[in-house]
Amino acid sequence: MKLCIYFDGGIILKKSTSLLFSGLLVSGMVLGAVTNPVTVHADSDTATQTQVTNNVSYYDQSGKFILSKTLQGKQGTDITYAPDGYALMGDKPVFGADQANVKVTVAKMISVKVNYVDQNGKLVNSEVVNGGAGNTYKLTDIPAGCSWVNDEEQTITLVEGKEYNVPVNKKVFNTIIFKTSDNTEVGRTEIFGDKVGDSISLTSDKIPTGYTTDTSALTLQTDNNTQFVTVTKSADTSTGVVTVKDKAAQLYSIYGNTITGRTLDPGTPWKTFGTKVINGETYYQVSTYEWVKASDVDVKSDAAITPFVSTVKTGSSPVNLVDKTGKVITGRGLGANSEWKTANKIELNGKTYYQVATNEWVDASLVTVQGQNVDNNNTTATPFVSVVTTTNSPATLYTKDGQAISGRGLGPNSEWKTANKIVLNGETYYQVATNEWVKASSLIK
Structure with a gap:
């Protein structure tokens, strides 16, 4: 069975997984969070703006037709949507009158390499920059201990296949x-x-x-x-666990040099003690002197997920999305000046992330919280002595604060005595054990 999830940019197919039961225990239950984007456009004269529908046609720089799309927004505000694999080109297009036909020029998304070279001609660091071909890009990630030679060097024009050597002064x-x-x-x-x-x-x-x-x-x-x-x-300061993929993983020094004869066996788990980016690639530390490439391992995150029902807004630039382990999801992001509902938050490697889709999270430092939802909780337990019956699907069990209990659940079509009930984030929970609660939505009405 496959579950099709429709997003604006296309269809994502997610393969379903089976659930294993042992008595009434259920493992692998996944809480999904679905969001509906709301685009917000700031304007000083919002009282005179009208919500319109425009027929927007996208063309590349050579005039080749790419895509047509019907978009809604307020007349006179920016059109921020671009087809997957493309970026807006030149001046930002704006919404016209209702039912207007708008032509937009876009550029193919490309990746270019930028080398930072000091006053002695030595390579200090390199990075990969992504953007639309022909667009200008302002460099901001200057290497530590360096300053710009002049402001003009900070801006480059993206050309496919070109490698940039940018001069910097090293302190x-x-x-x-x-x-x-x-x-x-x-x-x-x-x-x-x-x-x-x-x-x-x-x-x-x-x-x-x-x-x-x-x-x-x-x-x-x-x-x-x-x-x-x-x-x-100091004491054990491991930050997580990585598991080697299906082939042996080469080990590297702190400088990214191959350590001859040192590898990790396929499928083996290893504690990590930190991360480091060397020449644009992430490495995990697995021993005092040895590091493994992130691309050679899978990351396990033990970070606790807590409810966070709110709305966040992006700034003037698009924002990348990451998965639960903090890994950037290729081709997925949030548009500039857009609002998104959140379901949960997580602390990962010292950073806070908000969940905006099933397995998509945004760095809290890149968005602004628009305000918590109105408090609709009643976390004081009230007596509710009764019998409830689960649906024909397994039911996840939760703690009183709404945390899913790993490896604990109720079997389908089973009856359970209850003692109390609470309301958390608008959802009613019934107590079926000392500190185990089941959602009302998992029960027969």
């Missing part, structure tokens, strides 16, 4: 080598400053994961000098 830097008391190296970092003698604070994100140090302030020495800092191993 005075020192390499910091972290060693334990037995002189074992456990990591490295760099510190930067405008001049020799500057006092530099050694922040926690620069110290190797799993270690602590009493040294918090360093003095910048001659450019390209090396300093040593003693660290002490």
Whole structure:
């Protein structure tokens, strides 16, 4: 059986999975969250704006027809929709009068490589930039310890197949080598400053994961000098678990160099102690000196999901979506200046994410919460002594605060005595055990 979920940009097919039962226990229950986008356009004279329907036709730069689409919005406001795989080109199109025909030019989405090169001609870092061919793009992710040579260098015009070498000024830097008391190296970092003698604070994100140090302030020495800092191993600070995919995974050093003869066996799970991006690719730390590419493993997230029923609004730029593990979902995002309903939130690698679709989450720092829904909770349990019957589907069990209980459920078409009921986020729950509750929607009315 396949479930078809229709989105604006096409159809996503999701393969169904079977549920395994052991008595009345149910595992693998998934809570789905479906959102309906509402596009909001800001305008200083909203009182005179009229909701209109336009017939919008999209063409590429050569005049080739791409797609026609009927869109609704307020007359005079920006049209932000672009077909999958394309970006708007040139001046932003706007909604015309009702039933107007609007022609929009779009550019094919491309990826280009940008190299940041210092004043000595050395490569500092590289990144991949995505955008519409022919569009201009302002660079913002300048490498740490660098400054722009001039403002003009920050803007590039995207050309397919072109590689960009962008000049930057690199500040005075020192390499910091972290060693334990037995002189074992456990990591490295760099510190930067405008001049020799500057006092530099050694922040926690620069110290190797799993270690602590009493040294918090360093003095910048001659450019390209090396300093040593003693660290002490702390308690277990694993941040998650990764599982190797169906073939052996190569291990790498902290600099992204291959470690000869060192791999992880297929299908084996490993604790992780942090992540690092090297030349645009993410790596997970699986031991003191060894890292594995994110593309070679699957990530398990044990982060707790909590209800968060609200509405969030994006800013002036589109926003990427990620899955529950924090991995960016290719080709999926939220449009600029658009509003989205949320169902849950999750804390992952120190960041908060809001759920806006079944397995699609948005970084909380990239949106604005428009305000919590009106409180319709009554979390004080009230007596409700009765008998309830589940539907012909298994019913997930929850704690009193609405958290799904892993591995616990009620079998289909089964009867259960209840003791109390509560209302949480507009949903009624019935108590069937000491701290186990079932949703009213999972029961026969």
